[in-house]
Amino acid sequence: MMRWGAFAIRVRDDGTGFDLLHGADVWAQFDLDHLQPTGRFTDDADEVEHGFTLGGATCAVRHAVGDAWTVRWALRAGDPVRGDGSLGPVPVRGDGSFGPSTAESRERPRLRMRPGPGCAVWVWAAGAEGLIAIAPSRRGAPVVGLRLTQGWLKDAGDGFALAPPDLTLTPGRRWVGTLRADLYPSMDAFGARLPGWLAPLELSVGEPWEFREPDHALVVSPPASARPDGDAVQVFGDAGRAAVTVHSPRGLTALTVSFAPMLDTALAAGASAVLRGVVPTTPAGAFVVAEALGRALISEPSAAERLLDAFDWSQDTDLLAIATGIVRGQRSGNVRMVRAALRKLGMVHPQPGYGRVVMAAWLAGLALGEDSSQEALALLSRPSHSPWVALELNVLNLRSHEVSGGSFHGLINALGGDLPGEPVGLDAVRQAQLIGLLQLCPDEWPMSRAADGCATKNSRRLLAAASASGFSDADDLAVLAWLALGQSLV
Numbered sequence: 001m002m003r004w005g006a007f008a009i010r011v012r013d014d015g016t017g018f019d020l021l022h023g024a025d026v027w028a029q030f031d032l033d034h035l036q037p038t039g040r041f042t043d044d045a046d047e048v049e050h051g052f053t054l055g056g057a058t059c060a061v062r063h064a065v066g067d068a069w070t071v072r073w074a075l076r077a078g079d080p081v082r083g084d085g086s087l088g089p090v091p092v093r094g095d096g097s098f099g100p101s102t103a104e105s106r107e108r109p110r111l112r113m114r115p116g117p118g119c120a121v122w123v124w125a126a127g128a129e130g131l132i133a134i135a136p137s138r139r140g141a142p143v144v145g146l147r148l149t150q151g152w153l154k155d156a157g158d159g160f161a162l163a164p165p166d167l168t169l170t171p172g173r174r175w176v177g178t179l180r181a182d183l184y185p186s187m188d189a190f191g192a193r194l195p196g197w198l199a200p201l202e203l204s205v206g207e208p209w210e211f212r213e214p215d216h217a218l219v220v221s222p223p224a225s226a227r228p229d230g231d232a233v234q235v236f237g238d239a240g241r242a243a244v245t246v247h248s249p250r251g252l253t254a255l256t257v258s259f260a261p262m263l264d265t266a267l268a269a270g271a272s273a274v275l276r277g278v279v280p281t282t283p284a285g286a287f288v289v290a291e292a293l294g295r296a297l298i299s300e301p302s303a304a305e306r307l308l309d310a311f312d313w314s315q316d317t318d319l320l321a322i323a324t325g326i327v328r329g330q331r332s333g334n335v336r337m338v339r340a341a342l343r344k345l346g347m348v349h350p351q352p353g354y355g356r357v358v359m360a361a362w363l364a365g366l367a368l369g370e371d372s373s374q375e376a377l378a379l380l381s382r383p384s385h386s387p388w389v390a391l392e393l394n395v396l397n398l399r400s401h402e403v404s405g406g407s408f409h410g411l412i413n414a415l416g417g418d419l420p421g422e423p424v425g426l427d428a429v430r431q432a433q434l435i436g437l438l439q440l441c442p443d444e445w446p447m448s449r450a451a452d453g454c455a456t457k458n459s460r461r462l463l464a465a466a467s468a469s470g471f472s473d474a475d476d477l478a479v480l481a482w483l484a485l486g487q488s489l490v
Helices: 187-191 263-275 283-294 301-310 319-332 335-345 354-367 373-380 387-397 401-414 428-438 448-469 474-488
Strands: 002-004 007-011 017-022 025-033 036-043 047-054 057-065 069-077 110-115 119-127 130-136 143-150 153-155 174-184 202-204 209-211 217-220 225-229 232-236 240-248 251-260
Touching (some): 002 057, 007 057, 025 119, 025 130, 036 057, 119 153, 119 401, 130 187, 143 187, 174 187, 209 240, 217 225, 217 232, 240 448, 251 448, 263 301, 263 448, 263 474, 283 301, 283 319, 283 474, 319 335, 319 474, 335 354, 354 373, 354 387, 354 474, 387 401, 401 428, 401 448, 428 448, 428 474
Parallel strands (some): 202 251
Antiparallel strands (some): 002 007, 007 017, 025 110, 036 047, 119 251, 130 143, 143 174, 209 232, 217 240
16 A cells, blocks of 8 residues: 555555555546556555566556656566566567557557546546546545556547557567646646647537647548648537547547537437437437427427327336426426326436426426426425435525535536546436536536536537437437436526
């Protein structure tokens, strides 16, 4: 166990994993995949180093603590050192590279991570540039920020590759990567350490992404396009995600630029996918159709009405099914349908989004001339052991900065503040639910501007990803439904 201020780093005996602890609490757990342990070289109070093999290469991973915590990995082609210190030959391919015979199946060292209870992990892994933010999800600080100071960090599906796919090591040469961790008071403070040329990667369709760095080269993959504009290069793209590669002295940095459609445009496209039968009529799909119909975004309203008539929301405890009934009741002027939805909510256990559906029913009743405040407040006063569900109920019921302010700081952490990248351990649907929760932050609270910027960034990223898939996945429709529900309440 190595002490690092109020934190500690606990490295597994064989070196294949390590944990970041704050007191007795585990903030994050890390695993190193594809490495075969050969022994521990160093085991001091401020430094631990282990040896491994990887195909025809050796790898040394060293943790050191001082003012910063650093994790360094070095790959080397040649003879590995066994645990007893003796040399043992490992075959190296004729071209000096390591791994299996085909580049497609070549194994590289890979880092996997999981946030601990009450913590969030956010990662931007762009190749030659990268960062990992580890922070509490129930308060704002401190933030442990790991920056890639050399080497490689890239998304590899269920983990992050620590070496490029085309890496070739000749005998006697090595590849070195380093992550340096420092403490920051906020996500914004950590974001100040991003490359100066990096502009926000989440944009609206029609808005250009700009690059201003004459000493770097830029490659834009079709169908996105680039054009010069004075001292800048502007990148444009249709709704979806564009691949942009920056060539710099550090190496190749692979960027994903998100071009998000307007929400109404996305709702129209999502409803069309449901009406055309591209996806089954799930509660999310029914809500998207009902919401699009209510906003006059559907070219054949009669087909949408028939689909919704065939969808019996009243027999479903899914929150989006109940929300469909609320939207239909308000649009048709059927206050009994809204009352039925409120009664149904009384039989549903509070969960992410519960408070917003209750609020939607309350507002729909008011629009139809019925005050359901007592029923709604009773539903919003129900207890929950989930911190984020409790936050949603509290802010809709009590609106107390003293009770909920710290939790909004933690929610901003969970969604990465204004950092590029994506969260670890949160699927897209949960992210959309948390975006809606973040949008409930009252304007007069001190973190409201950060909350608004974080919500906008993540909404654009999710809308662009769903547009890129053509809303062919049920999760895409659920993302769209929760984003639409959240927007309707702000």
